[in-house]
Amino acid sequence: MNWTPSIPTDNLYKFMAVTGLWLLIGVLIFLGWLIKLDVDIQRHSKEEQAYFSSVSILHNIKLREESIAAGRMEENRLPGLRHYENIEDEKRFLAMASEAQEAAVSKHAYVLDEHPGDQLILLDRWDVKAFVVAYIALASFLFYFGFKGWKVNLHDVEVRGRTLDLEIRERTLEKLKLDIAEARKQLVRRRIG
Numbered sequence: 298m299n300w301t302p303s304i305p306t307d308n309l310y311k312f313m314a315v316t317g318l319w320l321l322i323g324v325l326i327f328l329g330w331l332i333k334l335d336v337d338i339q340r341h342s343k344e345e346q347a348y349f350s351s352v353s354i355l356h357n358i359k360l361r362e363e364s365i366a367a368g369r370m371e372e373n374r375l376p377g378l379r380h381y382e383n384i385e386d387e388k389r390f391l392a393m394a395s396e397a398q399e400a401a402v403s404k405h406a407y408v409l410d411e412h413p414g415d416q417l418i419l420l421d422r423w424d425v426k427a428f429v430v431a432y433i434a435l436a437s438f439l440f441y442f443g444f445k446g447w448k449v450n451l452h453d454v455e456v457r458g459r460t461l462d463l464e465i466r467e468r469t470l471e472k473l474k475l476d477i478a479e480a481r482k483q484l485v486r487r488r489i490g
Contacts, residue, residue: 308447311447314440314444334416
């Protein structure tokens, strides 16, 4: 069973209209792909930010741990971290924070291998841009002039034909009614006369 409609070849306007419609559907699919690509790039960007933020925080934690191990307590303090009176509490906190950041780094490490924006490089070529513009122009031209020609040269002519046919039938019916009335009058005259 074929789910796609067959191309109408009985009329040029129908062919143009249906072909233009299919081409415009292709344009909509292309726009949907661009929107999906944009969403993927935004998602990737957020995950990349999370990855590099975790790498940076992890680096700062390691520097602070090295400073503590070297006995330089005031060196490499983490911004926004409260001042611990007990060094062991700070070491425990840094160990937990380091563990959490390492988990975040490993969770988002795949972003280094993904490059969703690479597909947009293709759209930057002049020949691809020219093809897209020509495709959209052709789709619009075929759609507009196909349906316009179909309406003006087929539909409107058919409507006018039906209207004239209806008018002819109504006039024929009126003429028949008049003929029947005349025939009745003659029949009544013959009976009387």
